[in-house]
Amino acid sequence: MSLTGSFIELDGLEKTFTVRRRTGLLRREKREVRAVDGISFTVDRGEMVGYIGPNGAGKSTTIKMLTGILTPSGGRLRVAGIDPARERTRLARRIGVVFGQRTTLWWDLPLRDSYRLVHRMYRIPDDRYRENLARCVDLLDLGDLLDVPVRQLSLGQRMRGDIAAALLHDPEVLYLDEPTIGLDVVSKSRMREFLRELNATRGTTVLLTTHDLTDIEQLCSRVMVIDHGRLMYDGGLAGLHEAGGGERMLVVDLERELPPIEDVPGARFVRADGPRQHLAFPASASAAPLVAAVAAAYPLVDLSVREPDIESVIAKMYGGASGGTHERRRESLR
Amino acid sequence: MAERLRTAGAHGSGAVEVLRTYRLVAAMWIRSTMTYRASFALTLVTSFCVTFFDFVVILLMFGQVQGLGGFSFAEVAFLYGTTGTAFGLADLALGSLQRMGRRIRDGSLDVFLLRPVPLLAQVAADKFALRRLGRVLQGLMVLMWSLVLLRHEVAWSWGTALMVPAMVACGAVIFMAVMVLGASAQFWLQDAAEVANSFTYGGNTLLQYPPTIFAQDLVKGVVFVVPLAFVNWLPALYVLGRPAPAGVPSWAAFASPLVALVCCAVAGLAWRAGVRSYRSTGS
Numbered sequence: 001m002s003l004t005g006s007f008i009e010l011d012g013l014e015k016t017f018t019v020r021r022r023t024g025l026l027r028r029e030k031r032e033v034r035a036v037d038g039i040s041f042t043v044d045r046g047e048m049v050g051y052i053g054p055n056g057a058g059k060s061t062t063i064k065m066l067t068g069i070l071t072p073s074g075g076r077l078r079v080a081g082i083d084p085a086r087e088r089t090r091l092a093r094r095i096g097v098v099f100g101q102r103t104t105l106w107w108d109l110p111l112r113d114s115y116r117l118v119h120r121m122y123r124i125p126d127d128r129y130r131e132n133l134a135r136c137v138d139l140l141d142l143g144d145l146l147d148v149p150v151r152q153l154s155l156g157q158r159m160r161g162d163i164a165a166a167l168l169h170d171p172e173v174l175y176l177d178e179p180t181i182g183l184d185v186v187s188k189s190r191m192r193e194f195l196r197e198l199n200a201t202r203g204t205t206v207l208l209t210t211h212d213l214t215d216i217e218q219l220c221s222r223v224m225v226i227d228h229g230r231l232m233y234d235g236g237l238a239g240l241h242e243a244g245g246g247e248r249m250l251v252v253d254l255e256r257e258l259p260p261i262e263d264v265p266g267a268r269f270v271r272a273d274g275p276r277q278h279l280a281f282p283a284s285a286s287a288a289p290l291v292a293a294v295a296a297a298y299p300l301v302d303l304s305v306r307e308p309d310i311e312s313v314i315a316k317m318y319g320g321a322s323g324g325t326h327e328r329r330r331e332s333l334r
Numbered sequence: 335m336a337e338r339l340r341t342a343g344a345h346g347s348g349a350v351e352v353l354r355t356y357r358l359v360a361a362m363w364i365r366s367t368m369t370y371r372a373s374f375a376l377t378l379v380t381s382f383c384v385t386f387f388d389f390v391v392i393l394l395m396f397g398q399v400q401g402l403g404g405f406s407f408a409e410v411a412f413l414y415g416t417t418g419t420a421f422g423l424a425d426l427a428l429g430s431l432q433r434m435g436r437r438i439r440d441g442s443l444d445v446f447l448l449r450p451v452p453l454l455a456q457v458a459a460d461k462f463a464l465r466r467l468g469r470v471l472q473g474l475m476v477l478m479w480s481l482v483l484l485r486h487e488v489a490w491s492w493g494t495a496l497m498v499p500a501m502v503a504c505g506a507v508i509f510m511a512v513m514v515l516g517a518s519a520q521f522w523l524q525d526a527a528e529v530a531n532s533f534t535y536g537g538n539t540l541l542q543y544p545p546t547i548f549a550q551d552l553v554k555g556v557v558f559v560v561p562l563a564f565v566n567w568l569p570a571l572y573v574l575g576r577p578a579p580a581g582v583p584s585w586a587a588f589a590s591p592l593v594a595l596v597c598c599a600v601a602g603l604a605w606r607a608g609v610r611s612y613r614s615t616g617s
Contacts (some may be wrong), residue, residue, distance in 0.1 A: 064614055117359075
């Protein structure tokens with residue numbers, strides 16, 4: 001079954017698309033695009049992993065191979081010991097998938113009807129179905145929505161409805177593709193809370209792709225960065241900052257407007273807004289001696305430390321090499 | 335096939351799973367349609383009218399001429415009724431397959447592929463429309479009427495009597511196989527639906543008329559290339575005691591079940607190849 005005993009195993013996974021482009025009235029040019037270009041990683045049961053990268057990097061293509069929707073062009077792939085493309089329907093019973101931009105719910109029917117269909121399609125035993133539905137309704141606050149046609153739900157409500165639909169059959173792994181896209185701040189934080197709870201209490205493995213880096217910061221202890229179809233980074237969030245040479249920001253509020261703080265070692269003055277000053281320091285360094293030095297020399301009222309956002313870290317990590325090529329790749333995949 | 339067999343091992347036979355899924359999805363669509371009752375009633379009426387006027391054309395034609403290609407009115411009605419019923423059944427069951435190209439283009443086919451049930455059943459039952467029952471009923475009515483008119487003209491035996499329901503059943507299966515074949519082509523060519531329609535809807539129109547009125551090359555094509563002649567021409571001409579077209583021996587009338595089976599096998603292989611080469615969309 002499995003070589004390493006991991007729940008998800010990828011070994012040199014590849015996906016190549018042949019793109020035909022019109023170059024003249026009748027002439028067509030055939031070109032190969034490597035959407036996924038030799039990715040290897042393993043995920044253990046119960047892990048919560050962020051899978052990030054720019055548009056067209058190959059995130060969705062990877063997820064689609066993991067679920068069996070797409071057949072890999074090369075490499076080895078196992079989820080729960082199953083080869084997804086060969087045994088897609090068998091694997092489907094054990095995984096849950098939420099595509100933020102597509103719904104599995106039935107547009108004209110009450111939410112409850114969609115859940116009944118899941119109940120039957122997945123042949124979920126009655127008592128387990130009732131139990132799971134009750135838990136989802138409770139945690140995702142769906143009680144008042146069950147009898148409302150899906151077309152009348154707001155985006156956030158529908159997203160909660162979709163997540164519940166993906167969890168009724170007790171999947172061992174949940175793939176989330178942009179689960180917080182288009183949600184307001186309150187809905188986002190509720191969604192994250194629910195996912196944390198799910199991972200903690202049920203041990204569900206979660207693989208998350210997102211553009212909202214707060215999702216990753218708040219949920220995932222491990223993050224994988226993919227670019228141009230290749231795995232560029234795999235490790236903890238803190239390590240990502242170091243790998244990108246990131247800087248943290250010390251924000252100090254002084255009693256009054258003062259000239260820039262430039263005499264504190266290890267800190268670099270960035271900018272000042274009245275009495276508030278921004279000082280950058282290496283992400284790997286401790287903030288404590290810096291705070292002490294500032295407090296000793298200046299009339300300090302308040303302070304905070306801001307983590308760098310991953311977006312800028314990633315941008316730094318791969319420099320200007322990306323940019324334009326992504327655009328071209330995305331276009332050619334259409 | 336392997337995939338279906340494995341699923342089958344866990345939960346009854348593959349065919350049962352296909353039917354079960356079809357029933358579940360179709361029931362959801364019927365419920366969805368019923369949320370717009372007035373619209374449903376309207377489409378039901380229009381659908382029936384469209385097919386009915388189709389037949390009125392033939393009625394009017396026979397008001398002017400005595401026969402068509404040497405066939406009497408009752409005989410043409412028999413041809414019309416057999417292919418109409420067979421096509422109606424196929425269209426009721428699998429008519430939605432022509433929508434699959436749209437599902438592929440907008441990426442919503444992905445959602446179907448994530449469910450633990452056969453894809454073909456889900457796509458076939460997608461937007462299941464009960465109004466298509468109108469076509470089946472209309473075909474059956476014409477068939478019954480023609481049988482009443484022909485009751486003294488046909489040399490009825492067990493062979494000819496059983497040939498009528500067998501012809502409708504095999505015809506429906508052949509049409510369905512062509513529909514699945516057309517849907518499979520949509521995995522590679524997303525606009526293949528219209529080509530497939532010319533064989534299904536077009537084939538149905540062709541088979542309503544006697545083969546004697548068409549060019550021989552066309553008839554040969556329908557016998558040997560796209561075996562639509564096995565839907566009703568060959569068996570129907572046998573029932574009517576007429577020689578088979580295109581120099582085919584008369585026993586070919588009994589080959590319909592075999593042809594249907596071969597069509598299913600080809601369609602099944604094409605479908606499997608199509609699913610494996612599915613490319614999905616960019617996001």
